[in-house]
Structure formats: structure tokens, C-alpha cells
Amino acid sequence: MVKLTVNSSKTCLITGASRGIGAATARRMAGAGYHVFINYRTNHADAAALVRGIRENGESAEAICADVTDKESVRAMFESVSARYEKLDVLVHNAAIPLVPQRVLDLDWARDVQPQIEVNVAGFLNVVQAANRLLASDSGIIVLLTDALFHTPPVQMGAYLAAKGALWGLARAVAKELRNRGVRVNTVSPSMVDTELLGNYPERAREIFAQDHPLGRLATADEVAAVVTAIATEAGSYLNGTNIIVNGGSET
Ligand SMILES: NC(=O)c1ccc[n+]([C@@H]2O[C@H](COP(=O)([O-])OP(=O)(O)OC[C@H]3O[C@@H](n4cnc5c(N)ncnc54)[C@H](OP(=O)(O)O)[C@@H]3O)[C@@H](O)[C@H]2O)c1
Numbered sequence: 001m002v003k004l005t006v007n008s009s010k011t012c013l014i015t016g017a018s019r020g021i022g023a024a025t026a027r028r029m030a031g032a033g034y035h036v037f038i039n040y041r042t043n044h045a046d047a048a049a050l051v052r053g054i055r056e057n058g059e060s061a062e063a064i065c066a067d068v069t070d071k072e073s074v075r076a077m078f079e080s081v082s083a084r085y086e087k088l089d090v091l092v093h094n095a096a097i098p099l100v101p102q103r104v105l106d107l108d109w110a111r112d113v114q115p116q117i118e119v120n121v122a123g124f125l126n127v128v129q130a131a132n133r134l135l136a137s138d139s140g141i142i143v144l145l146t147d148a149l150f151h152t153p154p155v156q157m158g159a160y161l162a163a164k165g166a167l168w169g170l171a172r173a174v175a176k177e178l179r180n181r182g183v184r185v186n187t188v189s190p191s192m193v194d195t196e197l198l199g200n201y202p203e204r205a206r207e208i209f210a211q212d213h214p215l216g217r218l219a220t221a222d223e224v225a226a227v228v229t230a231i232a233t234e235a236g237s238y239l240n241g242t243n244i245i246v247n248g249g250s251e252t
Contacts, residue, residue, distance in 0.1 A: 009033065009034065009035045009060060010033065010034045010035070010089040010090070011034060011035045011036075011037070011081070011085050011087065011088050011089050011090070012029045012034040012035070012036050012037070012088075012089060012090040012091075012092065012232070013036075013037040013039060013064075013081065013088055013090070013091050013092070013131070014026050014029070014036065014037070014038060014039060014092040014094055015039045015068050015092065015093050015094050015095040015123065015127060016039065016040065016041070016068070016094045016095025016096060017036075017038040017039055017040065017047070017050070017092075017094065018038065018040035018041075018043040018044075018046040018047040018050065018063075019043065019046050019195070019196060020193070020195035020196060020197060020221050021094060021144065021190070021193060021195060021221045021224045021225055021228070022038075022039075022092070022094040022095070023038075023046070023050050023221070024220075024221040024222040024224070024225035025092060025094065025224075025225040025228045025229060026038050026050060026054065026061060027050075027053070027054060027222075027225070028222075028225050028226065028228075028229040029090065029229055029232065030054045030057070030059035030060060030061050031057070031059060032229060032233055033059075034060075034089065034090065035060040035061065035062075035085075036054065036060065036061040036062075037061075037062060037064045037077075037081060038050055038051060038061055038062065038063045038064065039063075039064050039065070039066055039068070039077065039095070040063060040064075040065060041065070041066070041067045041068070041095070044063065044065065047063035047065075048063055050063070051063050064077055064080065064081070065077075068093075068095045068119060068122075068123030068124075068126055068127055069118040069119055069122055069123055069126070070126075071126045071130075074126040074127055074130045075126075075130045077130070078130040078131055078134060081134065082133070082134050085134070086134075087134055087135070087136035087139075088131055088134040088135055088136065088139065089136050089138075089139050089140075090139060090140050090141075090142070090232045090233075091127065091128070091131050091135065091139065091140075091141045091142075092141075092142045092143075092144070092228060092232065093123065093124045093127055093128075093141070093142070093143045093144070094144050095119055095123055096119055096120065096144075096197055097115060097116065097119050098196065098197055098198075098199050098200055099157065099160050099197060099198060099200055099201055100112060100159070100200050101156035101157070101200060101201060101202070101205075102156055102158070102159065103155065103156055103158075104158040107158055107159055112159045113158075113159040113162055113163070115159075116159045116160055116162065116163035117162065117163045117166060119163075120145075120163040120164060120166070120167045121163060121166045121167050121170055124143060124167055124170055124171070124174075125170065128141070128174055132178075135178075135181075135183050137181055137182035137183065138182050138183075138184075138237075139182075139183045139184065140184050140185075140186065140231065140232040140233075140236055141174070141178075141183060141184065141185045141186075142185075142186055142187070142188055142228050142231060142232055143167060143168075143171040143185070143186075143187045143188075144187070144188050144189075144190070144224075144228070145164040145167050145168050145171070145187055145188075145189055149161055149164070149191075152251060168187060168243075171185055171187050172185075172241060175240060175241035176241070179240060179241070184236070184239065184240040184241075185240065185241060186231050186236060186239050186240065186241070186242045186243070186244065187242075187243045187244070188224065188227055188228050188231070188243075188244050188246060189243055189244065189245045189246065189247075190219055190224045190245075190246040190247065191209075191213075191218075191219065191246070191247035191248065191250050192206065192209050192218045192219065193218060193219045193220070193221055193223075193224055194206075194218045194219070194220060194221070195221055206218065209250075212250075213248060213250050214248060214249040214250060215248045215249070215250075219246060219247075219248060223246070224246050227244055227246050231244060
């Protein structure tokens with residue numbers, strides 16, 4: 001099989017892109033001219049519908065199933081990409097599992113904390129190791145995490161905060177170790193975004209957040225995707241090892 005050359009369309013792989021911020025980013029990256037690999041774990045129907053919508057716009061995308069917590073599954077995903085493309089220009093590690101509100105004293109490591117660490121941290125490690133050979137110089141790797149919460153941590157989010165804190169540390173380590181290859185690693189830290197991730201979060205908590213917010217509402221997935229896309233493309237060419245906070249001026 002003939003591989004597409006470096007001059008062919010740019011490529012982008014987004015983990016957990018069947019819905020929410022990942023799906024919004026996929027639409028924007030496709031609109032920016034990238035061939036987008038829409039990774040998902042179980043939700044084939046949503047991933048396939050997203051691909052159809054992108055193609056109807058005359059843009060380019062395909063769905064690709066892999067569980068980021070499973071090293072072998074991630075390896076197979078990047079093998080399938082590398083069979084047809086010589087390089088990957090942008091990698092966005094976005095996959096996450098829903099938040100389950102729980103006080104720290106009630107947290108169980110295996111039930112509550114480990115699954116968050118696995119998808120966020122082990123997931124990123126698996127993805128970055130398997131993608132390394134394919135990543136082009138001058139690539140952007142963007143990791144999503146929630147920075148504002150570190151400064152003013154809300155209650156009942158200990159498992160998620162632990163995972164995102166570890167992910168932030170790993171992202172900075174990757175930024176340092178890959179910089180000599182010209183691979184840039186930046187993180188985007190939104191505050192609350194209106195997606196299914198918050199499905200277990202009480203409606204009242206969302207309302208209070210919105211009431212207290214300077215803009216009176218949560219962010220939309222597309223508002224975060226706009227920032228991810230900007231820093232993954234030309235606007236981010238001089239950003240490296242940076243964290244961009246997307247919180248609408250909120251202090252929570
Ligand atoms: N929403 C917020 O308030 C908020 C705030 C700050 C940061 N963030 C971060 O932004 C990112 C996107 O969040 P979101 O709100 O858009 O989430 P979401 O709507 O719940 O979407 C999560 C995505 O991750 C996928 N996924 C879950 N486990 C996976 C696995 N093991 N392997 C591959 N894919 C997997 C899901 O696919 P399947 O359905 O196929 O499992 C889904 O596509 C996350 O990193 C999140 O922590 C979100």
C-alpha cells in the first residue's frame with residue numbers, strides 16, 4: 001500500500017471524540033483542513049454520525065475504535081494510522097470518563113480513583129508512546145485538563161482532581177523530553193463545560209456554578225474546541241509547555 005506523503009493533507013487524532021469537546025474539536029480541525037481520526041471506545045453510532053456530518057461538509061474524517069487504557073488497543077490504532085499516513089501532525093488527548101461526585105473520605109481507590117487515573121494518565125502514556133514514531137516535527141500535542149480546579153478545588157471531585165493533577169505533571173514531562181524534536185505539548189484547562197461528563201453532577205450544582213459565573217453560564221464544548229484548534233494550528237506555533245485556562249473569568 002502506498003503511504004500518503006508529507007505533502008498530503010495534515011492529520012489529527014483526537015482521543016474520546018465521539019461527543020462533547022472532542023467531537024467539537026474534530027469538527028473544527030476538519031474545517032481547518034485536517035484529516036481527523038475520531039477515536040472512541042464504545043459509542044460507534046455517535047462517532048459514525050460525526051464522520052458523516054464532517055464528510056457532508058466536504059471535509060475529511062474517519063472513526064477509529066480503541067480503548068486508551070488498553071496498551072495493545074492503542075498500539076493497533078496507531079498501526080492502522082501509520083499503515084496509510086507517514087505522519088501525525090496533531091494529537092489531542094481528550095478521553096475521559098464521567099465524574100462521580102464523592103467525598104474524599106468515601107473514595108475507594110479501585111472503584112473511584114484508579115479508573116480516572118487509567119483513562120487520563122495511563123491513557124496519555126499509552127497514546128504518546130504509541131504515537132511517538134508517527135509524530136511529525138512541529139506537531140502539537142494538546143492535553144485537556146482542568147486547571148482552575150486546582151486553585152479552588154470544589155468538593156466531591158477528589159478522584160478527578162488526582163488524575164488531572166497527575167496528567168498535568170506527565171504532560172510537562174513529555175513537553176520537556178520531546179521538545180528537541182520540535183514536538184510541542186500544551187494543555188487546555190476549561191472550567192465547567194456543558195457536556196455528558198457532568199451527567200452525574202447534580203443539576204443544582206451546575207445552576208449554582210452558572211449563577212456565580214461572571215458570564216452567567218457554563219462554557220460550550222465548541223468554545224473550548226475553538227481554543228484547542230487555535231493552539232493546535234498556526235496560532236499556537238510559539239506555544240510550548242503552556243497551559244491555557246478557558247474559564248470565562250471564573251474563580252471557581
Ligand atoms: N465537561 C467539563 O466540564 C470539562 C471541564 C474541564 C475539562 N474537561 C476535560 O475535557 C475532556 C473532554 O471532556 P467532555 O466533557 O467532552 O467529555 P464527554 O462528553 O463525557 O466525552 C468523553 C469521551 O471520551 C471517550 N472515552 C471514555 N473512555 C475512553 C477510553 N477508555 N478510550 C477512548 N475513549 C474514551 C468517550 O467515548 P465513548 O462514549 O465511546 O466511551 C467520549 O467520546 C476530558 O479530558 C475532560 O476531563 C471537561
